[in-house]
Each structure stands twice: as C-alpha cells, then as structure tokens.
Amino acid sequence: MPATIQDVARAAGVSVGTVSRAMNNYTDVSAKTRERILQAAQRLGYSPNVMARNLSSKHLKNIALILSGAMEEEMFNHFDIMLMRGCFEFASKKGLDISIHTIDAKIQREKSYEQLCYEYNLAGAVLMGLKVTEPYYCESLAKCKQPCVLIDLEPVGEYVSTVTIDHVAAFDEMTQYLIDKGHRKIVLVAGRKNAMVTMERLAGAYQAMERNGLCLTGDHIIYTDFLKQEAYCGVRRYFESHPPDSVTAFLCMSDMLAIGTIDALKSKGYRVPRDYSVTGYDGLELTTYTDPRITTIDQNIQQKGYEAAKLLFEMLEGRRAQRLVLPYTLRKRASVRNINRAE
C-alpha cells in the first residue's frame, strides 16, 4: 500500500497541510522542515494521488490532448503522430504533463467540451481530428470558457485558438507548379467533401486553374474520406469512364491519397511520372521512401503540434485566442514530369 500524505506527515512529524505546502513549493515553509518532509517523502516513496489533488484543488492545471475519432478510419495516422510529437515536444520542454483522452463521434454528440473538461478537471486542451461535421460539438466549444486549440479549422468563440497553414495558397502553388510543368488536364483527388481543409484546397486549385484559363469540371474531381484505398478505387474507376489521354496529372489532397493514386496507376500498367504525374500534400516522411518520391506540400506538422501546445499554454496564462498561420514548403520531387514541348 503506497504512502499517503498522512504517512509523510507522521514520518516528518508535521501536519498534512505543511506537507502539502512543502510538496508544492510554497515559500512559506522553513528550509529545515521542507528538507525533513522531502526526505520522508523520498524514503516512503510517496507520490501524490492525482485524483485527490485534482479534486481538492481549485485551480485547474491539467492540460490535455484530445484525440477525436482515434478509432475510426485511418485516424491515428502519420499526420496525427507528428502532431502529437510536436505537442509532447513542447510539453517536455516546459516540464508539463499532458494527459491524453480519446473521444468518438458518439461521445461528441452526447457530451460537450465543457463537460469533458469538468469530467477530467481540464484547464484546456488541444483538440485533434475534430470535424466541423459535428456542429453540436463545435458550438459547445464556442460557448466554453475553457480554452482550446484546434488544428486546421476556423476559430469559433472567444477561447478557441487555431493553428493552420494557408491551404488556399499552398494548393494554389502546387496547382500552378503542375501547370508550369505543362499539365492542362488535371484530375483532383480530393478529401472529405465538406471538410474545411478540402474546401480550402479546392479553392486554391480553382484559383490557380482560372488564373491560367483552365477549368476544373466535376467529373475530374474524385472525392474521398482521405483514405488511400478510396483514391485507389476512385482512380481506377475514373479510367473506366474516361480515355487515358483525358488527364496528365493527379493533384491529390494528401500524401496517402497520392500513394493510393500511384498504386492505382501502377495497377493499370502505367508508370509515374512517365505516363502520369502525381502530387501529394502534407509532407509525410514516407513520401521520400516511395517510388517515385512524391512532390508534396510540407506542412511541417510537428511544428504545428508544437505551436498548438504553446498556444494553449499561453491562453492559460491569460493571452487572447488567436489564429496562427504557419509557413509551408513545396517539396519538388520525382513524381511530377515536365511535359512542355520545349524540353
């Protein structure tokens, strides 16, 4: 049976209140007593019970990483991992303890963010994988006084910060890059139809196409739920109703979609980039292992996570919510071929 604060108090010959003060680095404990208490605690192998501490303490200090839909689909993918790493990087730098909680669509419909915070005594959280298609939940965020940080979403309410990149500009740049390489017939392998990130990237694609006098028709857009397998099937299906020369490049909204696309192309006997060019998005490390290495937008995901945790930390210290837009980088690699006549 592990030691409680009572045991330490007894062993050090003081009251529990004094032990508590000593353990929490209060200044109003004499150096001598503190030393005695710390030694007793050490000797007994005492560590405070987190539940009791949280229950009695007024000030919420706990911060959390909330993984939404961790079990559905391909959630908990490479993207999320990097995000988590970033958060932990910040936490360990600051000596913070971040708790992790998983929620799913069902929970989100039944329990507000505020309730979750109450349940776990959270001061605030970084929310990963949240979908705007859960309007109720987003509303609950807006109303809540516990701050939170969202990734790649629009801020809602006074205590919600977001960290994102300029997806419109990034996708515009990627589209322009393909166009510069001579591609006119482009198929878009898109994400979930009403996801924020999908719409923004779509806007970027349209913007670039229009600027170049091109147009993107509906039958040249393949919607997916960001699953590799869907890209694979979607691309194969595309060729069932379109001739091979109706397209020269596949513009994908994620690296995993690009991988699925390349798979599909290879399965049809085509070669990348000889027959078709393919681009990704996210900048996952694995785009450098693939054959060919994939041209992509490097979002610098880990930094996104780092900044998210930092933002939360700052909000907890009283700073206002904000929308942080991080830079991105276009990584030009072998999956795109220049098809301009000139060369």
Added chain:
Amino acid sequence: MPATIQDVARAAGVSVGTVSRAMNNYTDVSAKTRERILQAAQRLGYSPNVMARNLSSKHLKNIALILSGAMEEEMFNHFDIMLMRGCFEFASKKGLDISIHTIDAKIQREKSYEQLCYEYNLAGAVLMGLKVTEPYYCESLAKCKQPCVLIDLEPVGEYVSTVTIDHVAAFDEMTQYLIDKGHRKIVLVAGRKNAMVTMERLAGAYQAMERNGLCLTGDHIIYTDFLKQEAYCGVRRYFESHPPDSVTAFLCMSDMLAIGTIDALKSKGYRVPRDYSVTGYDGLELTTYTDPRITTIDQNIQQKGYEAAKLLFEMLEGRRAQRLVLPYTLRKRASVRNINRAE
C-alpha cells in the same frame, strides 16, 4: 459551472446516494426513480467527475496504456501506433475507457510502476516501449500486484503478462530465406545492443547461419538504436572498410533500418535488389510503398496490441499471467534477389 451529483439529486428530488446508484446501473433503484434521475441528469448535462469517482471508489477499474519514452528518439513510431490501435480496438469493442500516460527514463528511475498506479488509480496497464535497460523499473513491475502486460519482453513476476512473437524462429526463417536465395555474405543491421528483441533475432540469425555452415563475424554486424539514420550511416561506413563484394545481402532488424539501408545503398549508386538484397522486419504498411517493396516479417502488430489489452482485461478478472506468442508471416517481396547460379 457544470452540474454536480448534488444538482441532479435536487432536481430529481432524491438523495445523492440514489443518484449514484442510478448512474452506476445498480439494480436496487426503482424504474420510476431511475428514469426521473436519468432525465434530470440529461437535462442538466451532468457527467460524473472522474477524479471524485476514482477517489471515493474502492475498486480500481481504470486501465491504462503507458507509453514509455514517448518523446525520445523515434519512439511513437509506426510500430507503436499500430500497437495503440490494437489496444483501442479491444477497448472500444468492450466499451472500456483506456487512459494514456507517458513516462520517460527519468520518471522510470524515480517512480515505480506501483506508484504510478497509485497516482492514477490504475487497476493495471499495458506498457509500451519499455526497455530492459531500466532494471529498476522492471524489478518494480515484478514486485507489484497491479497486473501489467509487456510487449516483446520476458515475463517477470506473478502479475506480468507478455505478448510477443517467436523472434528467434522468425529471424531464423528470414535468414534461411536469404541463404536459399544464394546469399552467403550477409551483413546484419541490428538494433540496440542489449535489447531483448535484438538478442533474440541475433540468435535466430546465428542459428540459421550455423546450420548452413556459415559464420557471422563481428565486423559484419552494424548495431543501431533502431534509428533509420543510424542504418544509413552504418552501411555507408561499412563500405569504407570493406570491398563491395564482401556482402550480397543486408539483413535488417526492422523495416525502418531496412529503409535506411536502402537509402545508403542508393546514395552509393547501388541498386536494390540488383546489386544488394535487403530485408526488413515488423511488417509496417509502408514497406509496400517503398522502392523496392521490402521483404519483411509481418508481426501483425495491431493484433499484438489487441491481445495485450485483452490479456490485461482477463488478468483483471482473475486470470493468471501468461506469455502469449503470436504467429508471424514472412512477406516475400521485391527487395531480395535470387543469386543462385541455377537461375
């Protein structure tokens, strides 16, 4: 301010005890009152405070996933993700709530497993990424009455289960496969020197080599900490002191090491598998995206996680600790070339 059990009691016109019983599905509450209470709870948006519940409750019900060294090196990699997915798969199937905690080497040296359990009121946990090089911690596990499940380690103590695969046999099989393909000059790209998994796989390699009258000398073993980058450097360094024809195949102890090895080989202008064959280990999905696709041992990692969580669950119900050995599969792919004269 969220509702407490008091508020619900007041709203439903009953005592807190009755609310507690109703919320916890006790049978000794009349259907009518239960209904009234549930409605009141719903209306007030009540959800029990986890801290208070855990503090007051005698029976520990919480189970956790403990990520050891989540922040160091490449921990939190694809392997761990799949393991986590497996755990969550089981949890969501059983309707269990798994909390996640991260610990690092420092914490492990200061705080025993028992203390951790006490701190978070844990009934037991699945421990991921634990290193035997933390002897103190492993001892603390052995002494503790809270059950736990380890991955790829040997069981220690009465309440420690493990789930693993037969690494000796698996690595033997892989080595034999290379030998069957005509490879006699093999370089081993190994993991951390005294890691359990490294030693087991090493034993498998020796076993197969000896059986075939081959021998593995020290200068043909490259030790790493399972980091891709180390394989990259190690392989390049190998060629500085050995002629190109001193080796025909690289036998790697993980898929990431195989990727690093292939990178190094490519950087030297060699091609895989034309010039050198390379094998991986783990069966990560990304070995199917690489160029070439990597021959590997599929550990079925997600199932490992699933079984680990299941084992923990069963131990909590009184079942004895056990050592579970799962099957594996050799996935033959393009990274190995047959160099027998016959073909």
Added chain:
DNA sequence: CTGAAAGCGCTAACAC
C-alpha cells in the same frame, strides 16, 4: 511559519 479543519464530488456501507 505551522496546525486544524472545511471541503472538493463521489461511492459504499449502513440504517430505515
């Protein structure tokens, strides 16, 4: 500087 005591929100034993 330190001790005493009042809770934090909940569960579980015990009455009725």
Added chain:
DNA sequence: GTGTTAGCGCTTTCAG
C-alpha cells in the same frame, strides 16, 4: 428502495 453519512487524499483557508 431510498436517505444518511463517513470517508477517499489532497488543497486551502483561517487561526495562532
């Protein structure tokens, strides 16, 4: 069936 009450281990006033 339901109410009452004693804690769970800790923090935090409030005295002294």
